Amino acid sequence: MRTITLIVIHCSAVRPGQRSSAEDIDKWHKDRGWKGIGYHYVIRRDGSIEKGRDIAEVGAHCYPHNSHSIGICYEGGLNEKGKKADTRTPEQKKTLRELVGQLHQQFPKALIVGHSDLEPSKPCPCFDVIKEFAEWNPLP
Numbered sequence: 001m002r003t004i005t006l007i008v009i010h011c012s013a014v015r016p017g018q019r020s021s022a023e024d025i026d027k028w029h030k031d032r033g034w035k036g037i038g039y040h041y042v043i044r045r046d047g048s049i050e051k052g053r054d055i056a057e058v059g060a061h062c063y064p065h066n067s068h069s070i071g072i073c074y075e076g077g078l079n080e081k082g083k084k085a086d087t088r089t090p091e092q093k094k095t096l097r098e099l100v101g102q103l104h105q106q107f108p109k110a111l112i113v114g115h116s117d118l119e120p121s122k123p124c125p126c127f128d129v130i131k132e133f134a135e136w137n138p139l140p
Contacts, residue, residue, distance in 0.1 A: 001056055004107040006069035007100060008062045010039065010115045011077025011125040016087060020075045022050035034060050039071040041099060047091025049099060062118055070103060070110075072096065077126045086127040104136045112137055 012020035021044065026037040037052040038060030044050060052071075053059055061071030074096060076087035088096070100112055114129035116122050130137065 002058065003068055004055075004070055004110050006062075006065055006118075007103050007107070007110050007112045008065065008069050008071050008115055008118065009096070009100075009113070009125045009129045010061060010071060010073040011087075012042070012073050012075050013077045013084075013124065014075065015078045015082060016076070016080055020073075022052050025052070025073065029060065038066075039073040041070075041072045043072065043074040043092050043095050043099070045075050045089050045092060047089070047095040049095060062115055065118055070107075072099060074125065077124060084123040084126045086125075088127070100133060100136065109138055 012025060014020045022037055022042040025039065025042060029037050039052040040055050040059055042050040042052055055070055059066045059069060059071045062069060074088055074092050077084060079085040079087065104110070104112065112129060112133040114127070115124040117130060
């Protein structure tokens with residue numbers, strides 16, 4: 001297994017009426033010339049989890065941190081007008097907390113961050129991940 005030091009949360013940057021399933025994201029990433037979906041998990045609006053890449057496989061979601069991270073993407077991140085917003089449904093929030101909790105048990109030393117924490121020019125995932133998961137982030 002890879003050494004995991006980061007769990008990185010993303011949004012798919014779609015509006016409320018737009019779909020972004022793992023299958024959709026896989027197609028978008030292939031259209032960009034990648035080998036397929038770069039995230040390890042996708043959390044749909046109904047709270048269901050769709051698998052992307054296997055966590056044993058290096059992702060393609062946050063260069064240059066891919067080799068030592070797991071990428072989780074939630075469906076949404078834009079409001080009706082296309083502006084960045086925390087559009088997570090209650091079901092997504094619940095599932096994200098459960099999934100991050102499971103990954104934290106497996107990788108207790110990994111920092112839980114948002115894409116924007118590693119790449120400030122990106123608004124993704126449109127909420128403060130470090131604050132939301134502060135109780136699980138290892139102390140310096």
